[in-house]
Every structure is written in C-alpha cells, then in structure tokens.
Amino acid sequence: PGAEEAARAALALNANDAMAMSLLARARLFTGDVAEAKRLFIAAVAADPDSAVAFDNLTRIDATAMTGEMAAHLERRLADGAFESADRTKALLALARRDESVGEFARAFARIIEAKTIVARAADAAGVGYRPQATERCEKLLGEIFKHGACASLPAGAPQFIFIVGMPRSGTSLVEQILSSHPKVFGAGELPAMVNTLNELVAADGADAARALLERKAGAWAARYKAELPDAARRSKILTDKHPINFWSVGLIRALFPDASIVNLKRAPVDTCLSILSVRLFTDYAFANEIDSVAHYYAAYERMMAHWRRLFGDTIYDLDYEALVGDPEGETRSLLAYCGLDWSDACLSFHTTKRDVVTHSAAQVRDPINTRGIERRRLYGDSLKPIEEALARYRGDQAR
Secondary structure (H helix, E strand, C coil): CCCHHHHHHHHCCCCCCCCCCCCHHHHHHHHCCHHHHHHHHHHHHHCCCCCCHHHHHHHCHHHHHCCCCHHHHHHHHHHHHCCCCHHHHHHHHHHHHHHHCCHHHHHHHHHHHHHHHHHHHHHHCCCCCHHHHHHHHHHHHHHHCCCCCCCCCCCCCCEEEEEEEEEECCCHHHHHHHHHCCCEECCCCCCCCHHHHHHHHHCCCCHHHHHHHHHHHHHHHHHHHHCCCCCHHCCHHHECCCCCCHHHHHHHHHHHCCCCCCEECCCCHHHHHHHHHCCCCCCCHHHCCHHHHHHHHHHHHHHHHHHHHHHHHHHEEEEEEHHHHHHHHHHHHHHHHHCCCCCCCCCHHHCCCCCCCCCCCCCHHHCCCCCHHHHHHHHHHHHHHHHHHHHHHHHHCCCC
C-alpha cells in the first residue's frame, strides 16, 4: 500500500513519471492485475524509452511486448554507454527475453551471461560475492549437527505448517499458489524467520555447540517463528512458507515442528540454472550470478536433500516440476493427500486465486499451467553446454 500511494502521489505531480508508473505497475502485478501492470509498464516505456526498469519488468510479463523498434533503441543506448551498471543489467536481461521470444537463443544466452557478469563483479567488489567454501562449510556442519533422524510417517490429518523448499526458480511459487487456492490453506509467501534461525544455529562454534544450542532454544525458536507470522497467517489453521532456501533448514524444521509437511520441488537442473541466471535475484543469492557458482550451489542443494532424505525418509515429499506440468490434476491430488488435505477443484484453477505474490513468478502464477518452463533447454541447444559441463563437474555425473 505504501508503494502504491507514493506512486500515485508522484503521478499526480507528473503524469509522465516513468519511475512512478513502474512502481504502480509492480504493485498491480503483485496483487494479480497483470493486464493493468502490463499497460502501465508500456506507458512507462512510452514516457521514457530509456527506462530499463520498465523494460525489465515488462518483458517478464510479456517478452513480445518489446517491439523491434524498442529493442533497436535499447541496443543503441547500450552501445553508447548510456546506462549505469544496474540499468545495463536490466536492459540486457530485457533484450535477452525478447531474443528468446523471437528464437534468437544463442544471442539471448550471451546477453544473460553479460548481464549477470556485471552483477557478479559488483558483488565481488562489495565483498558479497559467492564463496563456495562457505556453502561447503554449511553443508558439512549441518551434516554433523543432524546425524540422526526418525523416518516414521507423518501423523494423519493436516499439519499446521507446509514448508515448500527447493532451488529458486524450481516451481515453489506455483506450488504455493496451488496450495493456497485450497480453502483451508493460507499462502504466507517467503518468510525469513526459518532462514534467520538457521543462521543463528550455524553461527555456533562447531556441531556440538550447535546441537546444545538447538536443545536449549528449540522451544523459544518455535515460539518466535509463530510470533513473527503475518497477522493473516496466524489466523489460519494451515499455512505455507515457501522460502526456497529452507532446503538447508529441513533438519531444523523437523526439530521445531515435527508434524510439518515439507515439499521439495525438483526441476531439471539445466532449466533451473538457466532460469536463475535469467533474472536478478536478491543480494543474498550471490550464487545466482555466474554459471560456475549456480552449478556449485545446485550440487550442494542435491547433496543436502539426499542427506535429509536419508534421515527423514518419505516424510519429505518430492514433487517433480515436469511431472506437475504433465499431469496437473494427478500430481495435485497426490500433493494434497500428502498434506492431509481433501480435494478442492480450486487448486486446479489456482491462477484465478486472489492473493499477493511478491516474487519473480508473480505474473506466471496468474496463468494456467503450461510447458514454457520445460522447453528452454531444448530450444537453447548447444548454447547451454557451459551450464551442463559445470553441473556435471560439481554433481559428478552428466546433467540431464
């Protein structure tokens, strides 16, 4: 609401304020009014043909909305050095999406890599670049903290919490939208509380100290998680937390909330990595900016989930994104059964559900399930060999 009010106030002073139009468009997008968001982004581009922010957001909604004339203008401005690094990144990613929409896949991939290289260099210069040793340390420490686990089945009936985990861009927003369309479920989005608690746990001086800390503070941490829930979430009997990197926190989740459902989204590795590289993610996601980094992190994700499965068995539900796209009803029925929920037709018409979605997938979850997200590797062909090779190197096998 605050952003929308600020945008409207700015537009009242200047009806052609492209930044204000883009801000208002993003507010409309998050609430599900995709058509109005698209109209506003197009208006922002008309008001300021150099608005990289508007082009970045517009092409995420509809890459074909960037005309050839618009693309040529952006390319000229890039050649002229008209954009600072942040806007240059946005312009390059917008052009990459347009390239993909017209079948220029090799050029699209080259632009993606150029754009994310800018981000990676800026992160390194600021001291917040990706550190593979930190990922490996976390993986090793969690393996030592959580050595044992029970593989018993979950209790019958619906849980209070459903945690949706996986790599970013693996379909977690889609699955939350499906679940939150159920009349008994509230979609709380990407909550930071479990991530923050895990950071507190792994900051302990070694595995023994961490286990002692968990034993001492488990009750307080569980209470704090509940206390920090949004008001609407606290009023709901069942809620989802879809922070994807909670895949690191599965052992902690099991310790704090033994009855929670944990849904792990799996998507083809190459498609997942390409999708991550194709968008600007939060600064905390430093792994998302280079091929080598995203492949290294993906391999750590797979090993971490394999560890949790050895500890907790089938109490973790693996949901394959490609299977969900191929059989929406069958996979949704299985998902609801795992979560202890009865069938609801609303889960199949999830794209009509009215709720705020504040992620990069805000536009996609307003569409019915489609195959666009599973065709990219085939379309890009040999351009993606660098991703395949990096994945094979870190995973120890040939990426599919």
